[in-house]
Amino acid sequence: MNPPRSKCVIVANGMFPSHPLPLAALRAARRVVCCDGAAEKLAAAGFEPDWVVGDLDSLSDASRARYRDRLVAVPEQTSNDLAKAFRFCFEQGWHDVVIVGATGLREDHTLGNLAWLVDFAQALHALDSAHGGGRVVLLTDTGIFTPALASMEFRSHAGQQVSIFACEPGVQVYAEGLKYALEGVSFTRWWQATLNASLGEAFKLVFEGGPLLVFQTY
């Protein structure tokens, strides 16, 4: 699988990536926006943040001084640092975003970040076509999460593991190109469409309602 390339990569403050794909996305980025203390993990891995966004409560004094020309303090408490970083990118007009480092430590942060991903996709979807829309995906050390607001096709490869999560219960999903048939299955539980697999170079999910969160292993 080729890593999704984007000019803008957000580094969240979970486990810093170790898999080659999120690292390649990071290396290829034209700008790197860090969530708060993630700047220190990034520096430890030999990268430099272009912006550091968030509460800034988890940055050391040394990092505050070092990055003083690129700090964006957003003190409000109703969203987390990943949401603040995304909003910053959104307002700058950076609408093609790859998120890394958003999982792997506290599981409640992982769940929260994955839920925010759907909100980010909805914000991008609301852009009018003059802005050219946008895209946001989240890369972990094991795979890629894509938020799906409407029926869509996914590039894939035979045997790729695929899990589908319905953010609201009752969404009916039809799938083409997956090993286990989804013929209008109505999800009432998150786990019901996990552990599927792709049969070839693409699969398609057709649904109304939603959104869905789709996970593909690398």
Added chain:
Amino acid sequence: MNPPRSKCVIVANGMFPSHPLPLAALRAARRVVCCDGAAEKLAAAGFEPDWVVGDLDSLSDASRARYRDRLVAVPEQTSNDLAKAFRFCFEQGWHDVVIVGATGLREDHTLGNLAWLVDFAQALHALDSAHGGGRVVLLTDTGIFTPALASMEFRSHAGQQVSIFACEPGVQVYAEGLKYALEGVSFTRWWQATLNASLGEAFKLVFEGGPLLVFQTY
């Protein structure tokens, strides 16, 4: 925090625990039920499984031979190995269950396992009082997940980080004893009640509908 002690600990096939609390729960267990290949991680950590349940497709031939007197093969494909292990415990009458090792590797497995936790709680709740009910919790390296089917009080400590996830949107939750007030907040997103904190030795969640999944750091 004292680890929840249980006679029955299920070891799922995610990241083997490294935190002292899940390890203490494991050491105190009277019986340890492993999901498939988790038996090998368990053995590598110096423990012995009492039962190994699942597809058994991720066990080496050596492990198959070594544990041949304690294998429970459940080949069906509609539930995962954690659900199979829980059902085995449930049918044996082991209704006080602690799950460890269920997170930390593939994020879709993590999400699936957390969603199953609610189903396990519902199965235990359906037991009549003659069986004495039951309890199931999931310990990670960062905290404890408790499924809440109805309003309940949680033991806690001041400053403990608390995140609440509504498995279905629209649940209204009232909280006592948390830093950020929840006064009938109706959740429409998983992230909306994350990153709260306890004010003292207990907090209480009052809600109708549900279920909720409650995370507390250690």
